[in-house]
Amino acid sequence: AQRVTQPEKLLSVFKGAPVELKCNYSYSGSPELFWYVQYSRQRLQLLLRHISRESIKGFTADLNKGETSFHLKKPFAQEEDSAMYYCALVPVGGSYIPTFGRGTSLIVHP
Amino acid sequence: DTGVSQDPRHKITKRGQNVTFRCDPISEHNRLYWYRQTLGQGPEFLTYFQNEAQLEKSRLLSDRFSAERPKGSFSTLEIQRTEQGDSAMYLCASSLGSQGDEQFFGPGTRLTVL
Numbered sequence: 530a531q532r533v534t535q536p537e538k539l540l541s542v543f544k545g546a547p548v549e550l551k552c553n554y555s556y557s558g559s560p561e562l563f564w565y566v567q568y569s570r571q572r573l574q575l576l577l578r579h580i581s582r583e584s585i586k587g588f589t590a591d592l593n594k595g596e597t598s599f600h601l602k603k604p605f606a607q608e609e610d611s612a613m614y615y616c617a618l619v620p621v622g623g624s625y626i627p628t629f630g631r632g633t634s635l636i637v638h639p
Numbered sequence: 640d641t642g643v644s645q646d647p648r649h650k651i652t653k654r655g656q657n658v659t660f661r662c663d664p665i666s667e668h669n670r671l672y673w674y675r676q677t678l679g680q681g682p683e684f685l686t687y688f689q690n691e692a693q694l695e696k697s698r699l700l701s702d703r704f705s706a707e708r709p710k711g712s713f714s715t716l717e718i719q720r721t722e723q724g725d726s727a728m729y730l731c732a733s734s735l736g737s738q739g740d741e742q743f744f745g746p747g748t749r750l751t752v753l
Contacts (some may be wrong), residue, residue, distance in 0.1 A: 538679070565742075572642075573682070573730070573744040615681045624695055627672070627742070629681030 531556040533618050535630035542606050543638050550601040550633045552590075552616030559621040562592055562599040565629075567613040576601075576614070586610070606637045643745035645731050651751045652721055659717045660748045664733030671714050672742065673706055674730040682730055688714060689736060721752045 532555045542548055554560060564576040577585045579592040579599060590601045599616060616630040644663045652658050664671050669690050674682035685704065686696045690711040703721075708714040718725055728749050732742040 533681075535681075572746050573732075575741040578741070617681075625670075625687070626684050626695055626697075627682075628684065629674075631679065631681050 531560070531618055531620060531626075531628045533616050533628050533630040535614075535616055535633050537633045538631070539634045539636070541636045541638065544608055545605050548601075548603045548606045548610070548635065548637075550614050550616075550635065552599045552601065552630060554597050554599065554616075554618050556597075556618060556620060561619045561621055562590070563617040563619070564588070564590055564599075564601050565615045565617055567615070569612070573615070606635075608637050608639055611635055611637045643731055643733050643743050645729075645745040645748050647748055648746060649749050649751075651753065653753050654721060654723060656721055657717065657719045658721060658750065659715055660729055660731075660750075662714045662716070662731030662733075662745060664713070664731070665743055666712075667735070668733035668743070669711075669736035670734045670740075671708055672732040672734075673714070673716050674732065676728040676730055676747070677726075685716075718750075721750075723752050726750055726752045 534553045562579040565573050566576040567573045588603045590599050592599050613632045613634050615632045617627050619627045646661045672687040673685040676682045684697050686706050688708040691708050703719045706716045728747045730747045731745040734740045734742045
């Protein structure tokens with residue numbers, strides 16, 4: 530069975546500080562990993578996916594298969610980054626059932 | 640096309656009643672997902688369709704829950720004999736259906752069972 534763990538329910542930082550939202554996963558096969566974000570009063574939307582190796586809004590995430598992690602990082606947080614962030618895993622080649630973590634609430638103070 | 644839509648946005652019902660939710664995906668999307676989300680948790684997978692075929696269903700899904708996507712376009716999720724534990728946000732998402740594709744979420748239907 531696959532599992533996604535986001536150990537922090539809440540992460541509170543000041544504007545300009547670095548941010549790292551942790552995501553650990555367990556899955557015996559090859560996973561696809563995603564970060565989704567939900568801003569206040571908006572619907573859930575994709576932030577980035579590991580296969581794209583892209584930086585979105587200054588955020589990056591590297592898949593570390595050895596540590597089974599997919600942490601989301603940003604060097605300088607902005608107030609508009611305040612939101613709920615969800616890490617998600619989708620199995621490759623098997624049943625296409627996504628598993629989401631419980632989410633981390635990021636609050637960036639001015 | 641303004642994205643994935645869900646109807647109703649809110650539903651309050653009494654225990655034991657049946658409820659039905661509707662999801663209209665983005666028109667060219669082949670895959671459609673249903674999730675349930677409770678407070679403090681991430682979306683929990685319920686079921687998904689590839690066109691009109693229901694391909695996967697969560698083992699956690701009670702037989703009181705049923706979903707359809709009759710013509711491969713909109714989908715309905717019905718909950719029979721609702722219980723207080725069914726109170727949650729029900730999310731619908733759609734995607735093109737290729738590997739690693741992005742899911743586009745609807746605004747959700749919030750169900751409250753009294």
